[in-house]
Amino acid sequence: MARVVHLAVRARYRLLVLALAAAVFQQVPTESLENDFFTWNTDKPASSHPRPKPARKPAYPAGPPVPDPFPLLSAHPAADVLRAPAVNRGGADEEHYPEATPLLIGFTRNWPQLLQCVVSYVAAGWPPGDIYVVENTGAMRANTEGRLTLQNPFYLNHTQLGMLGVNVLVTPTLLTFAQLQNYFAWTALERNWTEYFWSHQDLIVFSLENEAANASDSSQTYYTLYERCVGVLQYLRQAGIPKWAHHFFAYDHLTLVNRDAILAVGGWDTHIPYYAGDCDMYVRLMWAGYWQGETTVGLILDVATVLDDVGALLRVPGIHAAFAGDPGPEPEQADDADDDEARRRLVERRGETWEHLVAVGYRMEEAKYADGGGWRNTWQLRQTGGQGEPFARDAEGFETGLHMMIDTGRSVFAEKWGHRGCDIARIGIRADDAWQLERDWDPETEGMGHQGGDW
Ligand SMILES: *[C@@H]1O[C@H](CO)[C@@H](O)[C@H](O)[C@H]1NC(C)=O
Ligand SMILES: *[C@@H]1O[C@H](CO)[C@@H](O)[C@H](O)[C@H]1NC(C)=O
Ligand SMILES: *[C@@H]1O[C@H](CO)[C@@H](O)[C@H](O)[C@H]1NC(C)=O
Numbered sequence: 001m002a003r004v005v006h007l008a009v010r011a012r013y014r015l016l017v018l019a020l021a022a023a024v025f026q027q028v029p030t031e032s033l034e035n036d037f038f039t040w041n042t043d044k045p046a047s048s049h050p051r052p053k054p055a056r057k058p059a060y061p062a063g064p065p066v067p068d069p070f071p072l073l074s075a076h077p078a079a080d081v082l083r084a085p086a087v088n089r090g091g092a093d094e095e096h097y098p099e100a101t102p103l104l105i106g107f108t109r110n111w112p113q114l115l116q117c118v119v120s121y122v123a124a125g126w127p128p129g130d131i132y133v134v135e136n137t138g139a140m141r142a143n144t145e146g147r148l149t150l151q152n153p154f155y156l157n158h159t160q161l162g163m164l165g166v167n168v169l170v171t172p173t174l175l176t177f178a179q180l181q182n183y184f185a186w187t188a189l190e191r192n193w194t195e196y197f198w199s200h201q202d203l204i205v206f207s208l209e210n211e212a213a214n215a216s217d218s219s220q221t222y223y224t225l226y227e228r229c230v231g232v233l234q235y236l237r238q239a240g241i242p243k244w245a246h247h248f249f250a251y252d253h254l255t256l257v258n259r260d261a262i263l264a265v266g267g268w269d270t271h272i273p274y275y276a277g278d279c280d281m282y283v284r285l286m287w288a289g290y291w292q293g294e295t296t297v298g299l300i301l302d303v304a305t306v307l308d309d310v311g312a313l314l315r316v317p318g319i320h321a322a323f324a325g326d327p328g329p330e331p332e333q334a335d336d337a338d339d340d341e342a343r344r345r346l347v348e349r350r351g352e353t354w355e356h357l358v359a360v361g362y363r364m365e366e367a368k369y370a371d372g373g374g375w376r377n378t379w380q381l382r383q384t385g386g387q388g389e390p391f392a393r394d395a396e397g398f399e400t401g402l403h404m405m406i407d408t409g410r411s412v413f414a415e416k417w418g419h420r421g422c423d424i425a426r427i428g429i430r431a432d433d434a435w436q437l438e439r440d441w442d443p444e445t446e447g448m449g450h451q452g453g454d455w
Contacts, residue, residue, distance in 0.1 A: 062385075065150075069111070073160045082163060083165075105118065107136060108137055109383070113202055113306055120206065127226070132166075134183070140172075140391065143157075151383050151385025153383040153386065154393070177274045179273070181198075182267045184196065194258070195237075200252075248292065251294075253302060262285075274406045301361045302365055302369075307321055308323060313357065321357045323360065327363065419440050420441055
């Protein structure tokens with residue numbers, strides 16, 4: 001009996017839904033829907049005067065167009081041009097190490113910057129087939145189908161990464177930094193990677209090739225940045241090693257991740273979308289007893305500018321290392337004119353020298369941190385075009401929204417731990433204090449969670 005009544009109610013409900021749908025599709029004119037949409041949420045009478053449309057902001061000045069960072073890729077180069085210089089080819093050309101060494105590089109904006117980073121990893125000996133650019137633009141298939149252009153901040157050229165032998169994964173929607181980290185762990189689960197590396201994209205990396213020269217006439221062996229990373233992985237996989245979660249190479253510019261440690265503590269806190277998420281994660285792992293060490297494997301430079309032609313990193317003959325705005329070497333470090341001319345001739349014949357590339361890389365890093373780091377993330381604003389292309393967003397507006405989410409993430413962290421700053425472990429806070437502590441600051445007089453001196 002109860003069942004019959006239940007069915008009858010459901011049937012009546014279905015009829016009602018059908019009737020409503022019919023009413024919407026057949027009887028309500030669109031105009032009325034629009035009027036309803038714009039008035040239904042206000043308690044003012046419909047006749048009252050709406051606020052006038054806000055005034056327009058002054059137009060944001062568009063920068064000059066960004067140049068193609070690697071023109072050779074559009075000229076059908078021979079495949080053997082697009083690979084590491086011979087000195088770094090060991091790990092990439094010879095038989096692969098038995099360990100899987102996937103390197104995930106998240107990308108949202110600034111193709112020239114990404115391409116420079118990827119090419120530097122290839123040049124430093126990372127096997128291109130182990131590099132996974134994670135396209136996190138939110139542009140769905142627009143880049144896969146080649147529908148964005150270089151001046152669009154979210155442009156990424158799948159074909160060119162393919163020419164380098166590099167893989168691309170596409171996220172289904174634009175993820176925050178914390179979500180992207182969890183996506184990395186998820187991808188590792190799907191692909192049976194027990195460990196993986198991830199890297200920021202605003203880097204230029206180098207193997208310590210200056211050691212190769214010494215190695216050839218001594219008993220020392222030269223190892224590339226990649227081979228040293230493999231060495232660290234092999235070390236951490238040994239029996240008797242303390243349980244570990246991350247291993248850092250130049251803080252987390254390049255990081256080796258132990259997937260199951262991330263999963264064991266519940267992954268990254270996605271309510272802390274950007275900055276402070278790293279503090280939250282690394283401290284929680286520390287509290288859970290995981291070791292997170294650091295090793296030097298090569299030069300990892302944090303840069304905001306892009307070489308005029310990133311082909312210089314692969315030592316393509318004729319491509320010189322240079323970047324716009326380079327102040328040049330300090331006078332005492334500059335080559336004299338004869339040396340400089342000899343070097344230029346050498347570059348024409350055999351490609352750029354490691355020493356010059358590294359010197360230029362250091363100057364790029366200095367430029368990023370000039371003026372106390374105020375320019376640190378200006379690279380993210382470079383491209384401003386792409387209006388009218390699929391998934392187009394206002395470059396400046398995107399930046400504004402992002403900064404608001406960064407602030408909100410810090411506020412969430414501050415509420416979660418009762419403290420504004422990454423030094424939560426040092427002041428005695430413990431894992432089970434999450435969300436249990438009163439604020440240690442006064443919002444009335446000291447500002448909001450994302451403000452204050454400890455960030
Ligand atoms: C991507 O690169 C290829 C090869 O250089 C080029 O032919 C193609 O036009 C590029 N696609 C876009 C959308 O720029
Ligand atoms: C991952 O490992 C499982 C179990 O060993 C296997 O069934 C599955 O096919 C593997 N998946 C991939 C993508 O290799
Ligand atoms: C190479 O060997 C020379 C002489 O022993 C030494 O001075 C130099 O520091 C070494 N260079 C590197 C990069 O190890």
